[in-house]
Amino acid sequence: MSALVAISITTGILSALWGWLSVALGLLTWAGFMGCSTYFAAPAEGKKAVAISMLTNLSGVFWGMVIIQLSTVSNIEVIGYIITGIVSMLMCIQAKKEWLNYIPGTFLGCCATFASNGNWQMVVPSLLVGVLFGAMMKSSGLWLQAKLQPQIKNQVV
Incomplete structure (x- = not known):
């Protein structure tokens, strides 16, 4: 069995479990899938991928809240667009730091914050x-995959 097929099987099972668990815990199912996607696409492996995914998602939530809050300072619509542009630039610049260098993770956290209308307490x-x-x-x-992979035994030829 290939790694892709094995990961597909466990992803299907755990996706169903996440769907149930997120509803039972009152969490945002779709935001959880965004976090899951962040991990799968992270530019690292293992624990480092978990850390980078979490840190960039959280920084995105922060930046999303900055945009939401600053955009309400003025009733002039264009101010919100300017603030969004400036903050988006800052979201990219923070990638100079190793643990925040995964820009898509930051934008996913920000987008989740927007999609939840700023309900960061649910998004996080x-x-x-x-x-x-x-x-x-x-x-x-x-x-x-490792468990189902046929074990190659040393054979005397």
């Missing part, structure tokens, strides 16, 4: 648990 745990589910999907898939 949903994203973070989603990242953990992404890590579990991949690691359990690789474990499954």
Whole structure:
């Protein structure tokens, strides 16, 4: 069995579990899937991918709230667009720091904040648990593949 098939199987099982768990815990199912996606696309592996995914998602939530809050300072619509442009630039510049160098993770956190109308209290745990589910999907898939992979025994020729 290929790693892709094994990860697909465990992803399907854990996605169903996440769907149920997120509703049971009152979390945002879709935001959890955004966190999961952040992990799968992270430019690192293992624990470092978890850390970078979480840190960039959280920084995105922060920047999203900055945009939301500053955009309400004035009733002039164009001010919100200017603030969005400036903050987007800052979201990219922060990538100079190693642990914040995953720009898509930052934008996903920001977008989740926008989509929730600034309900960061729901977005943060949903994203973070989603990242953990992404890590579990991949690691359990690789474990499954290793368990089902035929063991090559040393043979005397």
